Amino acid sequence: MGNYPCPMTLTSESIAARLAAHDGVQRLPTPKAELFQLRGFAGPDLWAELIAMIDAGRRPSTIADDNGDPVFRTSETCDLPAGLPAVERVEAMLTSLSGLDPVFGEPLQGQRYAIGQEFKPHTDYFSPGGRDFAKFCTLSGNRTWTFMIYLNDVAAGGATRFKLLDKTFQPEAGKLLCWNNRLPDGGINPATLHHGMKVRQGVKYVITKWYREKPWRG
Numbered sequence: 001m002g003n004y005p006c007p008m009t010l011t012s013e014s015i016a017a018r019l020a021a022h023d024g025v026q027r028l029p030t031p032k033a034e035l036f037q038l039r040g041f042a043g044p045d046l047w048a049e050l051i052a053m054i055d056a057g058r059r060p061s062t063i064a065d066d067n068g069d070p071v072f073r074t075s076e077t078c079d080l081p082a083g084l085p086a087v088e089r090v091e092a093m094l095t096s097l098s099g100l101d102p103v104f105g106e107p108l109q110g111q112r113y114a115i116g117q118e119f120k121p122h123t124d125y126f127s128p129g130g131r132d133f134a135k136f137c138t139l140s141g142n143r144t145w146t147f148m149i150y151l152n153d154v155a156a157g158g159a160t161r162f163k164l165l166d167k168t169f170q171p172e173a174g175k176l177l178c179w180n181n182r183l184p185d186g187g188i189n190p191a192t193l194h195h196g197m198k199v200r201q202g203v204k205y206v207i208t209k210w211y212r213e214k215p216w217r218g
C-alpha cells in the first residue's frame with residue numbers, strides 16, 4: 001500500500017477534506033452528496049494526446065446491469081492502460097489530488113460521444129441485488145469515487161446532469177468532476193444519479209476513473 005493510508009482508515013471525510021482544501025476545487029453546496037469540480041486540470045497538450053488515443057482505440061461502450069434498453073449507452077469507450085506516458089501522467093495527477101491509493105483504481109477509460117450519443121441516467125455504483133452485482137463486485141467490491149475529466153469543449157449538448165442534485169455541468173476542456181458514490185455510512189448514494197446527455201453538435205470526449213472498496217482485481 002506504499003505510503004497511502006489503509007482503506008479502512010481512509011474515511012470519505014478525509015478524501016472530501018483533502019479535495020476541498022485543494023486550490024481551485026469547488027464543492028457543490030448540497031448535503032445530499034460529496035461532489036466537487038476543478039477547472040483547468042492539466043492542459044491542452046495532454047488532452048489532445050488522450051483524444052487521439054481514444055479516436056484510435058474506441059469500441060462500443062457496454063453497460064452493467066443491462067436493463068434491456070439498447071440505446072441506454074450509445075457512446076464509445078477506449079481502455080487507457082497504465083504504462084502509456086499520457087495515462088501515467090493523468091494517474092499521478094489524480095493520485096496527488098485525491099490521496100486515493102491507486103491500487104483501488106480501475107484502469108483509466110476514455111469515452112467518446114458523437115452527435116446524438118448519450119449515457120442515460122444511471123449510477124456508477126452497482127446496485128446490490130442487481131443481476132450483475134456478484135459478477136462485478138465479488139473481487140474488488142463496489143465503486144466508491146468517480147473522477148471524470150472533460151477533454152474538450154463541445155459545440156452543443158453533452159452536459160452531465162445530476163437530476164436529484166438539481167445540477168447540470170457543461171463540458172469544458174480540463175474540467176474535472178469527482179463525487180463519492182457512497183453515503184457517509186458506506187451505503188450507496190442514489191442521489192448521485194447522473195445523465196451524460198446527448199451531444200447536439202461536435203464530439204465529446206471524457207476520461208473516467210473509478211475506485212473500488214478493495215484493491216482492483218480486474
Ligand SMILES: O=C(O)CCC(=O)C(=O)O
Binds near residue numbers: 124194195
Ligand atoms: O459523459 C458524461 O457526461 C458522463 C459519463 C458517465 O457517467 C460515465 O461514464 O459513467
Ligand SMILES: [Fe+2]
Binds near residue numbers: 122123124194
Ligand atoms: Fe456515470
